[in-house]
Amino acid sequence: MTNLDSKWFTEADYTNGVAFSLRVTQKLHEETTPFQHLAIYDTTDFGKLMTLDNMLMVTDRDNFIYHEMITHPVLFTHPAPRKVAIIGGGDCGTLREVLKHPDIKQALQIEIDERVTRVAEQYFPTLCESNRDPRAEFHFEDGIKWMANAKENSLDVIIIDSTDPLGPAEGLFNEEFYRQCHRVLTPTGLLAQQSESPLLHLPLLQSMHQAMRQAGFGRTRTLHFPQCIYPSGWWSVTLAGMGDLTEFRIADVVHKHFETRYYNADIHRASFALPTFVIEALLD
Amino acid sequence: MTNLDSKWFTEADYTNGVAFSLRVTQKLHEETTPFQHLAIYDTTDFGKLMTLDNMLMVTDRDNFIYHEMITHPVLFTHPAPRKVAIIGGGDCGTLREVLKHPDIKQALQIEIDERVTRVAEQYFPTLCESNRDPRAEFHFEDGIKWMANAKENSLDVIIIDSTDPLGPAEGLFNEEFYRQCHRVLTPTGLLAQQSESPLLHLPLLQSMHQAMRQAGFGRTRTLHFPQCIYPSGWWSVTLAGMGDLTEFRIADVVHKHFETRYYNADIHRASFALPTFVIEALLD
Numbered sequence: 001m002t003n004l005d006s007k008w009f010t011e012a013d014y015t016n017g018v019a020f021s022l023r024v025t026q027k028l029h030e031e032t033t034p035f036q037h038l039a040i041y042d043t044t045d046f047g048k049l050m051t052l053d054n055m056l057m058v059t060d061r062d063n064f065i066y067h068e069m070i071t072h073p074v075l076f077t078h079p080a081p082r083k084v085a086i087i088g089g090g091d092c093g094t095l096r097e098v099l100k101h102p103d104i105k106q107a108l109q110i111e112i113d114e115r116v117t118r119v120a121e122q123y124f125p126t127l128c129e130s131n132r133d134p135r136a137e138f139h140f141e142d143g144i145k146w147m148a149n150a151k152e153n154s155l156d157v158i159i160i161d162s163t164d165p166l167g168p169a170e171g172l173f174n175e176e177f178y179r180q181c182h183r184v185l186t187p188t189g190l191l192a193q194q195s196e197s198p199l200l201h202l203p204l205l206q207s208m209h210q211a212m213r214q215a216g217f218g219r220t221r222t223l224h225f226p227q228c229i230y231p232s233g234w235w236s237v238t239l240a241g242m243g244d245l246t247e248f249r250i251a252d253v254v255h256k257h258f259e260t261r262y263y264n265a266d267i268h269r270a271s272f273a274l275p276t277f278v279i280e281a282l283l284d
Numbered sequence: 285m286t287n288l289d290s291k292w293f294t295e296a297d298y299t300n301g302v303a304f305s306l307r308v309t310q311k312l313h314e315e316t317t318p319f320q321h322l323a324i325y326d327t328t329d330f331g332k333l334m335t336l337d338n339m340l341m342v343t344d345r346d347n348f349i350y351h352e353m354i355t356h357p358v359l360f361t362h363p364a365p366r367k368v369a370i371i372g373g374g375d376c377g378t379l380r381e382v383l384k385h386p387d388i389k390q391a392l393q394i395e396i397d398e399r400v401t402r403v404a405e406q407y408f409p410t411l412c413e414s415n416r417d418p419r420a421e422f423h424f425e426d427g428i429k430w431m432a433n434a435k436e437n438s439l440d441v442i443i444i445d446s447t448d449p450l451g452p453a454e455g456l457f458n459e460e461f462y463r464q465c466h467r468v469l470t471p472t473g474l475l476a477q478q479s480e481s482p483l484l485h486l487p488l489l490q491s492m493h494q495a496m497r498q499a500g501f502g503r504t505r506t507l508h509f510p511q512c513i514y515p516s517g518w519w520s521v522t523l524a525g526m527g528d529l530t531e532f533r534i535a536d537v538v539h540k541h542f543e544t545r546y547y548n549a550d551i552h553r554a555s556f557a558l559p560t561f562v563i564e565a566l567l568d
Contacts, residue, residue: 004294004303012288017307017329018512019288023298045301062483065559199346199512226510226518228302228483233517234510262559270557273550275349276543 009041009049011056013231016200020056020229022046028123033115035168040123046229048123050091052116052163056229058091058124066194067127068263069225070161070237071097073271074192075104077239077248081156084108085184087143087172089161090116093127095136098159100258107136110147112168114140144171147180155184160193165204173208178215178240187242191217195238197231198224198274202281205236209282212240221245222282223271225262246272293325293333295340297515300484304340304513306330312407317399319452324407330513332407334375336400336447340513342375342408350478351411352547353509354445354521355381357555358476359388361523361532365440368392369468371427371456373445374400377411379420382443384542391420394431396452398424428455431464439468444477449488457492462499462524471526475501479522481515482508482558486565489520493566496524505529506566507555509546530556 004010004021012019022043029040041049047060071094075081082105086094090111098107111117117138121128130136139146143162158181162169171177172193181191191212196204209220217240227235239245253265274282288294288305296303306327313324325333331344355378359365366389370378374395382391395401401422405412414420423430427446442465446453455461456477465475475496480488493504501524511519523529537549558566 004288004296008296008303010288010303010305012292012305012307014307017327019292019294019305019307021294021296021303021305023296023301023303043301199510224510226483226508226516228516228518232510232512234512261561264560264563266557267559270554273554275546275551276548277545279548 009051009056011051011054016231018200018231020231020233022049022056022059022229024049029119031115033113035113038115038119040119050120050123053167055163057163058093058127059229060124060126062228063091063093063127065225065262066227066235067093067097068260069223069271070094070159070192070194072253072260072263073223073237073248073268074157074159074190074239075101076253076268077241077245078157078190079188079249082106083155084157084159085110085150085155087147087158087160087162088169089159091120091124091127092117092131093124094159094161096127096130099130099133099135102257104135108139109136110139110141110143112140112142144177147177147184150180150184152183153186156186156189158185158189158191160191162194164196173204173211175211175215178212178217182216189241191240193238195222195236197234198236198278199232199234202278205238206281208238212238218242219245221272222274222278224274225271293335293340295335295338300515302484302515304515304517306333306340306343306513308333313403315399317397319397322399322403324403334404334407337451339447341447342377342411343513344408344410346512347375347377347411349509349546350511350519351377351381352544353507353555354378354443354476354478356537356544356547357507357521357532357552358441358443358474358523359385360537360552361525361529362441362474363472363533366390367439368441368443369394369439371431371442371444371446372453373443375404375408375411376401376415377408378443378445380411380414383414383417383419386541388419392423393420394423394425394427396424396426428461431461431468434464434468436467437470440470440473442469442473442475444475446478448480457488457495459495459499462496462501466500473525475524477522479506479520481518482520482562483516483518486562489522489562490565492522496522502526503529505556506558506562508558509555
């Protein structure tokens with residue numbers, strides 16, 4: 001019943017019985033790094049594609065939604081973010097969005113696999129266009145260890161832009177890690193983490209909220225958006241903080257001096273409006 | 285590069301270079317109707333699946349989003365809908381949602397292919413649970429001809445729940461058809477039509493808005509939502525009417541006496557908040 005010829009890259013999710021495929025024209029790069037299998041393809045309709053361990057990570061065509069939605073809602077919710085750390089984010093698309101904010105003084109990127117960044121620099125130059133910004137600082141090391149050693153009260157925002165909670169990223173989805181994040185954030189600090197699909201991964205979302213609360217974050221809130229290449233085509237980001245997460249710097253969004261293609265003030269508000277079945281699952 | 289074994293049903297969209305697959309356990313039914321190829325599968329994780337001409341149409345697991353979002357936003361935008369026509373909608377899920385509204389006096393379903401409804405009654409009994417509601421009236425005929433012959437000023441709401449604008453449904457996406465809808469609707473009447481993917485089909489959305497305006501509808505507005513099994517996992521519905529489409533009967537939504545799993549008052553508002561690239565495309 002499969003009618004795809006060989007010219008497709010398919011990510012099959014056997015746990016959820018879904019698969020998504022992009023039609024490719026050629027494999028441009030392939031290597032096994034110390035951490036994972038990394039490949040780059042050219043596609044017929046989505047530009048370049050990066051895969052990690054045979055999972056679809058980034059394409060030229062649709063990455064703007066994810067990168068904007070993991071960055072701008074949390075940065076415009078924080079009253080005055082100056083120092084930001086990105087855990088993961090090796091393709092540098094999140095870093096680029098962070099550095100669009102003129103008041104950011106320093107953006108630290110802690111990516112375990114330097115090869116992801118080096119290969120992204122070659123094949124996704126647009127995502128990497130801010131890598132030489134003097135405010136960017138790269139640390140190619142384990143984000144969990146880095147956070148455990150980071151100075152307390154030293155960060156305004158932490159963005160966890162990781163792969164799925166399997167393999168290298170597993171330790172980024174539990175209470176101990178969140179406790180370290182809480183320690184390293186200032187009292188007004190905010191955490192934002194990619195939190196998978198509301199349709200397929202609701203139990204993970206529930207456990208993330210619970211672990212964040214247990215780690216000391218008084219408030220948690222999930223936003224959602226379409227993301228074509230991730231399982232179910234629907235993805236989420238969860239915010240955690242000590243105070244209210246419903247207000248944001250709306251005037252700064254309306255008058256921002258940089259372009260976004262998905263995010264705007266109405267989308268900010270709308271992305272936090274949750275479907276009834278998600279509200280019911282996250283009530284606890 | 286394809287790693288699916290034979291136990292998957294795949295819909296490949298060669299125009300957009302994307303494919304989506306569900307893992308199936310068996311084919312339960314297959315026939316060629318006078319209009320299309322119709323099949324039913326059992327899947328590992330999405331319950332029953334209906335395909336038409338090898339395109340994924342409905343699954344047990346995720347159809348609630350589409351059916352709620354093509355129905356409740358338009359019905360709660362109309363001040364007092366009493367008589368509704370559904371063009372297409374053969375699986376009867378939209379009809380079920382319409383009939384949840386207690387003030388609806390009559391719901392006409394105009395589906396060209398009676399076999400879709402008969403097979404849905406067998407394999408999707410939940411979607412068809414309101415088929416024997418005395419307010420439901422089935423017409424198995426061509427929706428375009430039916431609309432051309434319908435009495436003017438006779439309907440409050442028209443919902444066009446069709447397949448893609450190829451084959452039998454092509455004539456449901458043009459000015460002439462919208463002109464007939466406009467004639468048949470009362471002055472406060474509203475039309476709602478499934479309008480494909482904001483990511484993949486933006487030119488179609490543009491032409492729909494334009495054709496609806498040319499047909500006499502003063503206002504048009506698109507809402508969007510995730511829909512796992514349709515191309516890109518992101519889908520839309522476009523409303524057309526003579527007056528404002530931003531207000532809705534919010535108190536009636538909050539106090540509704542029926543359950544919804546996706547739709548609620550916040551989602552209603554949020555679903556009309558459009559991404560910047562869509563706003564820019566639809567401005568004209």
